[in-house]
Amino acid sequence: MSEIDTPESFQLMEFGVIFEATNHFSESNKVGQGGFGPVYKGTLPDGNEIAVKRLKARSSQGMAEFRNEVTLILRVLHVNLVRLLGCCIHGYDRLLVYEFLENSSLSSYIFNQTRSPLLNWEHRFDIMKGIAEGLCYLHNFTSPPILHRDLKPSNVLLGRDMIPKISDFGLAQMMETGTTEAAMETAVGTYGYMSEEYAKDNIMSQKSDVFSYGVVLLEILTGRRNHEYCIANPGDSLLDFVSLIFLCILKILKKIYILEFFKKVWRRWKDGTGLEVVDSSFHDDSFIEDQVLRSMKIGLSCVQQNMHDRPSTRTIVVMFENGPRSEILDPTRPNYNLTRADSSSSPVTVTDQSVTINEATLSCTDAR
Structure with a gap:
C-alpha cells in the first residue's frame, strides 16, 4: 500500500477492528454480494457504522479492483x-471500508413492488439529478x-433523505x-448499460x-429492469419501453446473438402518450406530468x-436545473445496426455469470 497516496482523512485500518465490527463477517451482517465479493455492515467501537467490501481472496481481478478503487x-x-x-x-483479504448508507441501493427500490412506492416522484427526480451531478463531477x-464504466442502479446507493x-x-x-475518448483493450461493464x-x-468516452x-x-421512470425484462420476454424488451437498443446477450443454440428490440417508449413519447409507460407506483401529489x-x-x-x-453531463445538469427554460433537442428514433457475433473470429465463452467475447467480459450480475 506504500504506493498509494492517502490523505489524512483516509485510514489504513487494522483487520481485527474490521473483523469485530462486522461480527466476524457474519451472515447476519451481510448486506450485499458484489461481483468480486460480499459487502458487510459493521459498527466501529466509536459507534460509527461502516460498509465493508471483502474482495475475493486469491483473485487477481479482485486485487486489481482494490488498487483501482483506492x-x-x-x-x-x-x-x-x-x-x-x-x-x-490482511493475508489474501483485501478490504474496502466505506461510509454506511442506510437506504441500500437504488435497485432495491425501483425494482421492488413493495419498496418502489417509497420513492415518490420528488425523490426520483432528485435522484436522477443527483446522479447526473456526481457523474458531471x-x-x-x-x-x-x-x-x-459501470453505472447502474445497484451501483447507486441511497443515503439519508x-x-x-x-x-x-x-x-x-x-x-x-485533454482527451474525449480512448480505445480500451477490453470492454468491461454490465450488459444492458453499455453503449x-x-x-x-472498445471505444470508451464520457458519452459512454x-x-x-x-x-x-429510464429504469427509474419505468420501474423495469432492462436485461431481466429482455430475458423473460425475448423480442419484447425494456428497450421497447425506453426506445433504447442495448446489448442483451442470450445463449441460443450455443451461439451469441446481439438482438435489436422495438422502441415502444420512443414511439409513446413521440405520440404524446409517454406517461403510459411510467411506473404507476410513484403517482402521488409530487407527480408533475411535464417534469x-x-x-x-x-x-x-x-x-x-x-x-x-x-x-454531455454538464448539459444534462443544466437541463435539470433550468427546467423548461433549457431547450432539449428531440431525440431521433433509435436505429441500431447490430450484427450477429461471428463465432469463427470471436471466441465465445458462456458461463452462468458472464459472457466473454474476444476476452471482453460483460458482467451478467446486477449486484456488485
Whole structure:
C-alpha cells in the first residue's frame, strides 16, 4: 500500500477492528454480494457504522479492483459520490471500508413492488439529478477526468433523505487530460448499460457513461429492469419501453446473438402518450406530468446511437436545473445496426455469470 497516496482523512485500518465490527463477517451482517465479493455492515467501537467490501481472496481481478478503487476514489469528494474511509490488507483479504448508507441501493427500490412506492416522484427526480451531478463531477471537475464504466442502479446507493451516491469504482478509468475518448483493450461493464461503440469497438468516452446514465434514468421512470425484462420476454424488451437498443446477450443454440428490440417508449413519447409507460407506483401529489415527460426526453437523448448526439453531463445538469427554460433537442428514433457475433473470429465463452467475447467480459450480475 506504500504506493498509494492517502490523505489524512483516509485510514489504513487494522483487520481485527474490521473483523469485530462486522461480527466476524457474519451472515447476519451481510448486506450485499458484489461481483468480486460480499459487502458487510459493521459498527466501529466509536459507534460509527461502516460498509465493508471483502474482495475475493486469491483473485487477481479482485486485487486489481482494490488498487483501482483506492487510487481513484481518494481523488474525489462530492456529495453524490460514496466516500471511502479506509482499507486493509490482511493475508489474501483485501478490504474496502466505506461510509454506511442506510437506504441500500437504488435497485432495491425501483425494482421492488413493495419498496418502489417509497420513492415518490420528488425523490426520483432528485435522484436522477443527483446522479447526473456526481457523474458531471467525475467528467469535468477531476484532473484527469474519470470514467465510471459501470453505472447502474445497484451501483447507486441511497443515503439519508434518499440522497444518491455513485459507488463501485473498481472498473473506473482515468482519461488523459485533454482527451474525449480512448480505445480500451477490453470492454468491461454490465450488459444492458453499455453503449454500442464501447461494447462492439472498445471505444470508451464520457458519452459512454452518459449512455449508461440514460438507461438508469429510464429504469427509474419505468420501474423495469432492462436485461431481466429482455430475458423473460425475448423480442419484447425494456428497450421497447425506453426506445433504447442495448446489448442483451442470450445463449441460443450455443451461439451469441446481439438482438435489436422495438422502441415502444420512443414511439409513446413521440405520440404524446409517454406517461403510459411510467411506473404507476410513484403517482402521488409530487407527480408533475411535464417534469416526467421532460425527464423521459433527457433519458432518450442520452441513449442515442451516435455518441455525438448524446448530451454531455454538464448539459444534462443544466437541463435539470433550468427546467423548461433549457431547450432539449428531440431525440431521433433509435436505429441500431447490430450484427450477429461471428463465432469463427470471436471466441465465445458462456458461463452462468458472464459472457466473454474476444476476452471482453460483460458482467451478467446486477449486484456488485
